[in-house]
Amino acid sequence: MSILVTGATGTVGSLVVQRLAQQGAEVKALVRTPAKAALPAGVTAVPGDLTDVASLRRALTSVRTLFLLNAVVPDELTQALVMLNLAxxxxxxxxxxxxxxxxxxxxxVPHFTGKHSVERMIERFELPATVLRPAYFMQNDLQARGAIEGHGVYPMPLGSAGVAMIDVRDIADIAASELLRRHWAADPLPRLTLDLAGPDALTAASVAALWSEALQREVRPAGDDLESFEQQWAHFAPGWMAYDMRLMMAAIQQHGMKPAEGSVQRLETLLGRPLRRYRDMVRESGQLKLG
Incomplete structure (x- = not known):
């Protein structure tokens, strides 16, 4: 019996596949074009698409455990619910x-409330699932390095409520640990929900200060102008996604992203090590000078 991973070539999914393969698990990766998928040795590429029911049925043959990751797309909710029903x-x-x-x-926020609907299905049907609820990915900010390094501006309008960013490598380590725990258990395990967040509540100003220290020149936060943020997103993403991201940032400015009490300690116990910190990510991203 195998573990099926969706989103297997993406930022998080590819790391999950690597972790599982390193642990000797039998892994199947759902990919649109198997011939183009760069996968670790021993991982089986399975052709399929989350909108193609017949391909999903084939992919789920001899699968004991599923990692379900859906991209932010207009039919994300439909894709997730179809996959869970087929599973x-x-x-x-x-x-x-x-x-x-x-x-x-x-x-x-469309992609947030879509995921909440998936969580409700998991609860309603008492599916044997671990729900991982990550905060903002630290590595999202690496896509903004042009603005940070070239113009001295941190462009993300995070505001000042505080965002406990999480490193994608920690997400993958936790996901793989939970997949293996469930995969190797004699019987289905009870449902579990984990907030995945880092140890530091960061703001736009504190993130800009870390980049300033690393680059040894001033980096300033761009401010909280959501209209400008949406317009920037619209240059490289569909309008619906740009607006979705704007709504997310408005919620971050109002509420922040902070895990349930005790979450960091629980995650560090699960990992057996400290969670990675934003300053570590900045240092590693370009061998920059952070003390």
Missing amino acids: RDAGVQGIVYLSVIHADLYSN
């Missing part, structure tokens, strides 16, 4: 679902 039909014994922190609180 039930196939007798999958363990699921790890990648949701998002505060999925229930950011109720006007």
